[in-house]
Amino acid sequence: MNSAIIITAADSKFFDLFQGTILSIRDKPQGRSVDLGFFDLGCTPEQLEWISGQVNHIFEPGWDYDFPGIESAPSYLRGLLARPSLPKYFPGYEIYIWIDADAWVQDWFAIDLLIQGSRKRGLAIVPEVDRGNRLLYGPKDYLADLDQAYKYYFPELNIDNLYTYPLLNAGVFALHRDTKHWQSWDLRLTQALRKRPSILTDQLALNVAIYLDGLFEQTELLPAYCNWTCHYGLPKWDPKRNLLVEPYLPHTPISILHLTSSSKKEGKHVLRTIEDEEIELSLRFPQTKSNRIQSKYDYVSPGFYKISLDHSFPNMRVGNVDQCPWPYLRREIPHLWYVDQCNPTVGFVSRDEAHILYNTALQFKGQPALEIGCWMGWSAAHLASAGVILDVVDPILNQPQAYESVDQSLTLAGIRSNVTLYPGTSPEKVEEIAQTQNRRWSLIFIDGDHDHPGPLRDAQIAEKYAAEDALILFHDLTSPDVAEGLHYFRDRGWNTMIYQTMQIMGVAWRGQVQPVEHIPDPAVQWTLPEHLRGYRVCGLQFQSLLPVIRPYTLLSLERLSTLYSLAKKICQADIPGNFVECGVYKGGSSALLAWVIQNFSRRPRKVYSFDTFSGMPDPTEVDRHQGIPANDTGFGVGTLPAPIAENLEQVCEALGVWEWVIPVAGLFENTLPAYREEMGEIALLHADGDWYSSTMDIFRNLYGQVNPKGFIQVDDYGHWEGCKKAIHDFEQEIGAFFRLHTIDYTGTWLALEENLPILSPEHSEPSTPGIHLRQMNLALFPDWDPDSEVIVSELEPLLEYILLSPNPQDYALIVSAELDYGLAESVLEMAAANVALKLMEQGHELGAEPHISLIRTLNAPQWERLLARLTHHYPLAHERIPARIREAVGKLPPFELSSERAVTRSQD
Numbered sequence: 001m002n003s004a005i006i007i008t009a010a011d012s013k014f015f016d017l018f019q020g021t022i023l024s025i026r027d028k029p030q031g032r033s034v035d036l037g038f039f040d041l042g043c044t045p046e047q048l049e050w051i052s053g054q055v056n057h058i059f060e061p062g063w064d065y066d067f068p069g070i071e072s073a074p075s076y077l078r079g080l081l082a083r084p085s086l087p088k089y090f091p092g093y094e095i096y097i098w099i100d101a102d103a104w105v106q107d108w109f110a111i112d113l114l115i116q117g118s119r120k121r122g123l124a125i126v127p128e129v130d131r132g133n134r135l136l137y138g139p140k141d142y143l144a145d146l147d148q149a150y151k152y153y154f155p156e157l158n159i160d161n162l163y164t165y166p167l168l169n170a171g172v173f174a175l176h177r178d179t180k181h182w183q184s185w186d187l188r189l190t191q192a193l194r195k196r197p198s199i200l201t202d203q204l205a206l207n208v209a210i211y212l213d214g215l216f217e218q219t220e221l222l223p224a225y226c227n228w229t230c231h232y233g234l235p236k237w238d239p240k241r242n243l244l245v246e247p248y249l250p251h252t253p254i255s256i257l258h259l260t261s262s263s264k265k266e267g268k269h270v271l272r273t274i275e276d277e278e279i280e281l282s283l284r285f286p287q288t289k290s291n292r293i294q295s296k297y298d299y300v301s302p303g304f305y306k307i308s309l310d311h312s313f314p315n316m317r318v319g320n321v322d323q324c325p326w327p328y329l330r331r332e333i334p335h336l337w338y339v340d341q342c343n344p345t346v347g348f349v350s351r352d353e354a355h356i357l358y359n360t361a362l363q364f365k366g367q368p369a370l371e372i373g374c375w376m377g378w379s380a381a382h383l384a385s386a387g388v389i390l391d392v393v394d395p396i397l398n399q400p401q402a403y404e405s406v407d408q409s410l411t412l413a414g415i416r417s418n419v420t421l422y423p424g425t426s427p428e429k430v431e432e433i434a435q436t437q438n439r440r441w442s443l444i445f446i447d448g449d450h451d452h453p454g455p456l457r458d459a460q461i462a463e464k465y466a467a468e469d470a471l472i473l474f475h476d477l478t479s480p481d482v483a484e485g486l487h488y489f490r491d492r493g494w495n496t497m498i499y500q501t502m503q504i505m506g507v508a509w510r511g512q513v514q515p516v517e518h519i520p521d522p523a524v525q526w527t528l529p530e531h532l533r534g535y536r537v538c539g540l541q542f543q544s545l546l547p548v549i550r551p552y553t554l555l556s557l558e559r560l561s562t563l564y565s566l567a568k569k570i571c572q573a574d575i576p577g578n579f580v581e582c583g584v585y586k587g588g589s590s591a592l593l594a595w596v597i598q599n600f601s602r603r604p605r606k607v608y609s610f611d612t613f614s615g616m617p618d619p620t621e622v623d624r625h626q627g628i629p630a631n632d633t634g635f636g637v638g639t640l641p642a643p644i645a646e647n648l649e650q651v652c653e654a655l656g657v658w659e660w661v662i663p664v665a666g667l668f669e670n671t672l673p674a675y676r677e678e679m680g681e682i683a684l685l686h687a688d689g690d691w692y693s694s695t696m697d698i699f700r701n702l703y704g705q706v707n708p709k710g711f712i713q714v715d716d717y718g719h720w721e722g723c724k725k726a727i728h729d730f731e732q733e734i735g736a737f738f739r740l741h742t743i744d745y746t747g748t749w750l751a752l753e754e755n756l757p758i759l760s761p762e763h764s765e766p767s768t769p770g771i772h773l774r775q776m777n778l779a780l781f782p783d784w785d786p787d788s789e790v791i792v793s794e795l796e797p798l799l800e801y802i803l804l805s806p807n808p809q810d811y812a813l814i815v816s817a818e819l820d821y822g823l824a825e826s827v828l829e830m831a832a833a834n835v836a837l838k839l840m841e842q843g844h845e846l847g848a849e850p851h852i853s854l855i856r857t858l859n860a861p862q863w864e865r866l867l868a869r870l871t872h873h874y875p876l877a878h879e880r881i882p883a884r885i886r887e888a889v890g891k892l893p894p895f896e897l898s899s900e901r902a903v904t905r906s907q908d
Helices: 012-026 045-052 076-081 083-089 109-120 141-153 181-192 201-212 351-364 378-385 400-412 428-437 454-464 480-491 540-552 557-573 588-600 648-655 668-679 692-705 721-734 788-803 821-841 860-867 883-890
Strands: 004-010 035-040 057-059 095-099 103-105 123-127 168-176 219-221 236-238 243-245 256-258 269-272 278-281 316-318 338-340 343-347 368-372 389-394 419-423 441-446 466-474 495-499 505-510 578-582 607-611 661-665 682-687 706-714 748-751 756-759 776-780 811-816 851-855
Touching (some): 004 076, 012 045, 012 103, 076 083, 083 181, 095 109, 109 123, 109 219, 168 201, 168 256, 181 201, 351 466, 368 378, 368 428, 368 454, 378 389, 389 428, 454 466, 480 495, 480 505, 540 588, 540 648, 557 682, 557 706, 578 692, 588 607, 588 648, 588 661, 607 668, 661 668, 668 692, 692 706, 788 821, 821 851
Parallel strands (some): 123 219, 578 607
Antiparallel strands (some): 103 256, 123 168, 236 243, 269 278, 466 505, 495 505, 706 748
8 A cells, every 4th residue: 555645526527527637647657556535426327437447445425514504515515525534534644635626647746746745744735826827917806805705714713814825725735644734624624614615615724724723834835836727827838848837937847737717628728839829729638739639548357367567667658649650559449558758659568468468478387488579578577477488589679778678677577587588580580599499488479570471470480389288469460460470370270369459469379278368348349350350359258248137236347247257267277166156136147157157167067146035134333334334325234135036047047047056045154054065165256245244154154165276256345344354354263364356446356376374383384385474573664666776785684684693594574565576576586695695705604594475465454464473673764664554563663683693603
């Protein structure tokens, strides 16, 4: 979790503007991993579905204050009046950044200043006064209105001159969690709300708190370009930099553009360029020289293992598809198109396509792989991060600058040692490598020369040196020339299939391997070029099922597609076990699982469908949503009854799968123990029990029967607090941690083979996967952003101290590596090697070593439980502790290296 969170709010009418706010953050390299919070003030279900894929937290704020006319107050006021309570809604963060939904981020500099300013003083905010503000150059009639507003809401205060102070704009600000501004703002807003509020009430209350409560010296005032309010003065346009800038020299880029008042309109505005020429531009995000382009977003198919390598590509940014001259780029696809800022006309594979590469390569861990055409290394990094031994061939590697960039990115990703870079062209260089290195590749990715006959020649050389069990992936099949390569494999008898992605990927395979399951973005109206007609398109079968099962389920599209992907993966891998669903409602998801069995299973299986079928059972005190008791949410006891004959049976008959389904009616506590023996081994468990006790019944009764290679999907982890508590309580019971893969705002899934058990010395060998604890267990939270040599230098003294202690094996280092696992592994190996070499050169004989566990998968509740088992925190100069566990880490005593070494072990 990050130390800062950016929060905004919107209703359905503001959704279009809100999209610009969110996308302007997410398209920045720094914004892809930042936490986002959202106040839902009345968005539609369709809008919320989009929002849930973009933000980390969604809350529907209540009325945090009472005031006259509350019954008829507009919903947007709930968002404004909730701002003094941001830590209550989004607990655990250090910095709270608010950005109005009619503002968007052009440059990240303002976010950095907001964070720095709030850390320095408590509040960082922008005054509505600037040399570009036209209110400074004419009559000040508006000041009389401001004076009257202050006196209306605060009649008892001596504020005769407050209207002359610059109004501090509350549309963009950052507050530190420990600042006094929160309490003072809350107090002043409570006073003001003795009168009916307006859109300015909370802003006036904040200004009174700052100016009259002694908080001005604890407030950092930022320049206007950190919150440029357009109705006071329009920016200028710099055509060379393609940026909106301040209207006066030195034309500093606007960092956050605030579309106040009439500037919100969608049409174009007449601006002046820095050369004082007139130009028509839309002020909405994103900004181009012509019209506003279509809103774009990242999409990754549900059911995939996720990876983020953005930190390894500092030159990567979102590109403008209009700048790409290639005729086969699908500019109409709304997925973000990434480029290297030094080469903005050539794109990387999309994020969805990169995840196809990564998830495919996971099946070939430890095996040789080949990439023909790596461009700037984005695709190579995703392949190698899955653990393949990768050979890369590309003529661009002959250019020193390009080679250095690829080398740096692979190093930052921590997988440079898994990759061999070969400057050269295919097929000649591929032939040379295969002959001299005696290579046969199990996985091959072809993304090289896109013009005839290049793709065909690449396909021919790939087949020549492919292993018996092999899989070949293609990119950019939108081009007929590239498609010739896939046609070659099809005509040679290989299995072939199409992935509907931004640029269309293809796969050919033979032997005992299978391609990954991919669900195309359901928000896109996909088309297929004429030269690809006749190929099977992955995921279309799932989409054809949706009209049948949709009326019989409450699961989101993301949760349904993940369930489908996991079930199909089990069938294709022939993992033994039945499918079990606990919490069926009308049966749409049970019917979906049965359809997968019918069409893909290579062994007999059944779907056991457990539910009361008569409505929800009684919740307990812990069963709440956003603190609201379950029975007060509209989904409490007795709701959602669904008789079998009218629901589950009907949808199964519609799909022709009723014979594969065994419905079991009753409470879990009674039915699950009774059916355990009959069900036997479980390959897929869908836990949709909602309540704490129901979820505990599911896990206590069935977890032990899930195949070690099987999967569990949990439907209500993010929505019902009791469900989340049950998951973590059960983890504690079995002494392990689940690696939870997020599906949407509430759904999650886990693979049992990824579980991390807590291992003590007497119960494990050092090579056993898990979290190894010893007598001295040290928590480390390195900030992996600095240069790796900086981190190495910080770790070396600790490693040296431990290696020279009497019993190094009594130490365990628990190292946080949530965002940069590959880099962390590489850096730790480097530090350990440096220390070992140094000590051996000094004559020390090294034997036992400390155990190091790299942790990349734990959320806040899991971290807190682990920290309770640790003995010390080893503080680092460059440290990144997740905000929500900072308090728990602070309770650990610091581990300090003594000035005298405990023992010096010399060579005999």
